[in-house]
Amino acid sequence: MVRVGLTPERLTRAGAELADEVGFDQVTVSALARRFDVKAASLYSHVKSSQDLKIRIALFALEELADRASEALAGRAGRDALVAFADTYRDYARQHPGRYEATRLRLDSETAAASAGVRHAQMTRALLRGYHLTEPDQTHAVRMLGSVFHGFVSLELAGGFSHTEVDSQESWLWTLDSLDALLRQRSTL
Structure with missing residues (x-):
């Protein structure tokens, strides 16, 4: 018998919350069952496995982050778009570390x-249009931005910047200013 109120969507959201609390790697069907005070077997009518649950959480997080990034980019171009986009990723990772890991x-x-991963790439390319990059520079820039944002955020979340007096926010702004300058320099105009 299916427990009233349990749906794949509800389990996915609860799994995303659990990921933020204990880390994405710790999310399992068993851990989620304990959260609902049910036997793990009762969840298998909604999710196939722990891997299926993790994929659902990843898709949920990608969609959630894409919606936020899209809203942040609306009406912006150039450095303003770059900063809004980057800040959205960083803020999301800070607010939802497990979900960010799921992405x-x-x-x-x-x-x-x-x-929604496709939307992320499309938004990155859209913000790069403000820098008038052509191929292959645009592809290189997409990869560079993703690498820099993810690398900075991952190091920051792991406490990698806590060993110095320089505030990580200062480094973040310095990094974004540097990226903006580099992209303007590479501009085809």
């Missing part, structure tokens, strides 16, 4: 192509 889950090509 890094490797998805099979079919699932990835149908996910």
Whole structure:
């Protein structure tokens, strides 16, 4: 018998909350069952496995982050768009560390192509239009921005910047200013 109120969507949201609390790697069907005070077997009518649950959380987080980034980018260009986009990723990672980690889950090509990950790449390319980059520079820039944002955020969340008196916010702004200058320098105009 299916427990009233349990749906794949509710379990996904609860799994995302659990990921933020204990870390994405610790999310399992068993851990989620304990949260609902049910036997793990009762959840298998909603999710196939712990891996299926993690994929659902990853897709949920990608969608949630894409919605935030899209809203932040609206009406912005150039440095303003770059900062809004970057700040959205950083803020999301700080507010939802487990969900942010879920966005890094490797998805099979079919699932990835149908996910909001595509929107992330499209938004990155849209903000780069303000810098008038052509190929292959645009692809290089997409990869560079993703690498810098993810690297900075990951190090910051792991406490990697806590060993110095310089505030990480200062470093963040310095990094974004440097990226903006580099992208303007590479501009084809």
